[in-house]
Amino acid sequence: MKNSHPVAQFPSLPAPARGSSESCRATGQPRNRATHALILTLCLLAAAAACRREQRQLRRSAPASTRTGGIVRNAELQPGQPWPEVTVRNVSEEKAYDVNEGQRLYRAYNCNGCHANGGGGIGPPLMDDYWIYGSHPENIHDVILEGRPNGMPSFAGKLPDYQVWEITAYVRSMSGLVPKNTAPARTDHMQTKISEQSKKEEQ
Amino acid sequence: MGVGGWWLGVGGAEFQSPTPNSLTLAFASYQDALSPAGPYAGTIAGIWWVYLLICAVVWVLVMIGLALAVRRGRRRVEPDKSTASSAHGVRVMTFAIAATVGILLAMLIASIAAARALSPHGERVTREILVTGHQWWWDIQYLDERPDRIAQTANELHVPVGERVRVILASSDVIHSFWIPNLHGKRDLIPGYKSILTIQADKAGIYRAQCAEFCGLQHAKMAFIVIAEPKEDFERWLTTMRAPAPHPKNADQQRGQQVFLMTSCVMCHAIKGTSAGARTGPDLTHVGSRRTLGAAVIPNSRGNLAGWIADAGSVKPGVLMPPNPFDPDDLHALVAYLESLK
Numbered sequence: 001m002k003n004s005h006p007v008a009q010f011p012s013l014p015a016p017a018r019g020s021s022e023s024c025r026a027t028g029q030p031r032n033r034a035t036h037a038l039i040l041t042l043c044l045l046a047a048a049a050a051c052r053r054e055q056r057q058l059r060r061s062a063p064a065s066t067r068t069g070g071i072v073r074n075a076e077l078q079p080g081q082p083w084p085e086v087t088v089r090n091v092s093e094e095k096a097y098d099v100n101e102g103q104r105l106y107r108a109y110n111c112n113g114c115h116a117n118g119g120g121g122i123g124p125p126l127m128d129d130y131w132i133y134g135s136h137p138e139n140i141h142d143v144i145l146e147g148r149p150n151g152m153p154s155f156a157g158k159l160p161d162y163q164v165w166e167i168t169a170y171v172r173s174m175s176g177l178v179p180k181n182t183a184p185a186r187t188d189h190m191q192t193k194i195s196e197q198s199k200k201e202e203q
Numbered sequence: 204m205g206v207g208g209w210w211l212g213v214g215g216a217e218f219q220s221p222t223p224n225s226l227t228l229a230f231a232s233y234q235d236a237l238s239p240a241g242p243y244a245g246t247i248a249g250i251w252w253v254y255l256l257i258c259a260v261v262w263v264l265v266m267i268g269l270a271l272a273v274r275r276g277r278r279r280v281e282p283d284k285s286t287a288s289s290a291h292g293v294r295v296m297t298f299a300i301a302a303t304v305g306i307l308l309a310m311l312i313a314s315i316a317a318a319r320a321l322s323p324h325g326e327r328v329t330r331e332i333l334v335t336g337h338q339w340w341w342d343i344q345y346l347d348e349r350p351d352r353i354a355q356t357a358n359e360l361h362v363p364v365g366e367r368v369r370v371i372l373a374s375s376d377v378i379h380s381f382w383i384p385n386l387h388g389k390r391d392l393i394p395g396y397k398s399i400l401t402i403q404a405d406k407a408g409i410y411r412a413q414c415a416e417f418c419g420l421q422h423a424k425m426a427f428i429v430i431a432e433p434k435e436d437f438e439r440w441l442t443t444m445r446a447p448a449p450h451p452k453n454a455d456q457q458r459g460q461q462v463f464l465m466t467s468c469v470m471c472h473a474i475k476g477t478s479a480g481a482r483t484g485p486d487l488t489h490v491g492s493r494r495t496l497g498a499a500v501i502p503n504s505r506g507n508l509a510g511w512i513a514d515a516g517s518v519k520p521g522v523l524m525p526p527n528p529f530d531p532d533d534l535h536a537l538v539a540y541l542e543s544l545k
Binding site for chain 2: 058059060108157160188
């Protein structure tokens with residue numbers, strides 16, 4: 001009795017429903033497929049709308065004179081309770097154009113004169129997993145600006161800061177430390193090693 | 204064409220009598236493939252006119268034929284199947300096919316003859332110039348057997364009037380195309396490859412040239428100027444270009460040189476005779492003598508130079524030269540020094 005009540009209330013409901021599903025099975029297969037295709041297309045379009053093209057900054061703002069804010073440590077030893085490690089976020093690592101600019105500047109400013117294409121020579125290699133002065137962006141940024149004993153020149157005052165960050169991003173890409181979607185996949189010159197994009201991340 | 208060339212003292216006005224008439228004419232030929240200033244552009248313009256004439260005549264005849272056919276088709280009520288008429292049709296068709304083949308063959312022969320005339324093989328040239336395309340400017344080197352006699356400049360090509368000159372074309376990054384409409388056709392600059400183009404200017408004057416292959420953001424603003432001048436003027440200019448940069452003459456210029464050598468300028472630019480020797484940006488040894496800045500985009504004036512140094516991106520968004528926020532006194536001194544590099 002309980003069950004019959006709603007059926008009695010809507011007596012015509014089951015019949016047309018069954019009827020329509022039958023007609024679908026009999027004649028509506030193509031329409032069904034078309035509906036699926038439409039839904040799939042709409043989903044793909046919606047997904048495509050979510051794609052965001054990398055925004056390239058055409059006008060560089062004047063380089064900031066700020067450094068990394070005095071939080072760079074070149075030694076692990078600290079008196080008392082050690083501060084947690086603080087790492088600067090290098091926005092250039094998140095932009096493929098910037099990392100590629102770093103690659104171009106690496107040659108333009110003759111970094112490869114000493115570090116070769118990352119393999120080292122007069123200077124230490126940059127594509128291995130050994131870092132004398134640390135592998136964090138702020139470490140590399142400061143090495144470029146300050147210079148280091150035994151040959152690394154100081155580029156302070158010679159480069160706009162945004163370019164130092166771009167070169168920093170490229171140097172880290174040689175060790176696979178930047179996202180794969182921004183690391184350079186090829187060079188503009190003779191290919192001498194596997195691309196930065198294919199480089200496995202070093203620990 | 205040629206509007207916008209007014210600030211260069213354009214097109215022969217400098218070397219010919221500056222009558223109003225010659226000035227007006229010069230304006231028209233500033234950048235114009237149909238006002239050839241040399242034999243190669245003359246050949247190209249010639250074949251252009253031949254093609255235009257033939258195509259115009261053929262087009263007019265076809266249009267007349269079409270109009271006649273439309274009129275006849277309307278008048279006729281029944282199709283005519285007599286043998287006389289079909290023989291007439293065959294004759295007309297044969298004539299039309301023969302005329303088409305003949306005209307196309309004549310055009311082909313004219314085209315091949317023009318291409319032969321433009322071919323650089325076996326021509327004697329008086330000098331060789333290496334032009335390297337960069338994003339977005341032109342590096343220009345006057346080659347010489349003696350390395351100390353090589354002259355380097357940028358975005359301004361000087362050629363002696365009446366002499367054949369070989370231009371060797373290279374690229375440092377992407378494909379560019381070298382095009383001086385008044386002197387020759389286009390020739391691509393391909394990375395890792397050297398193309399050759401022989402040019403000759405018979406008319407003294409200033410002509411604008413333009414990159415003719417899309418090469419990135421500022422492709423449209425990758426131009427240079429060609430100055431065709433009498434041989435003596437050209438030789439004098441080349442001797443100046445070979446020389447190292449003049450020394451600073453006063454305290455202002457001296458400070459400017461210090462600013463140049465101590466800051467970011469020295470990372471990309473070269474000034475012969477100083478410790479600046481970088482090859483990333485244009486050679487500035489005689490930048491004060493050039494007529495334009497930023498690859499023939501703005502006239503070379505004190506204010507434009509200061510503005511270009513401070514923020515080149517305001518003129519060419521995306522340009523590789525970074526903004527340089529100098530102290531006003533330093534910028535003033537730097538501009539004074541660069542202006543003195545004649």
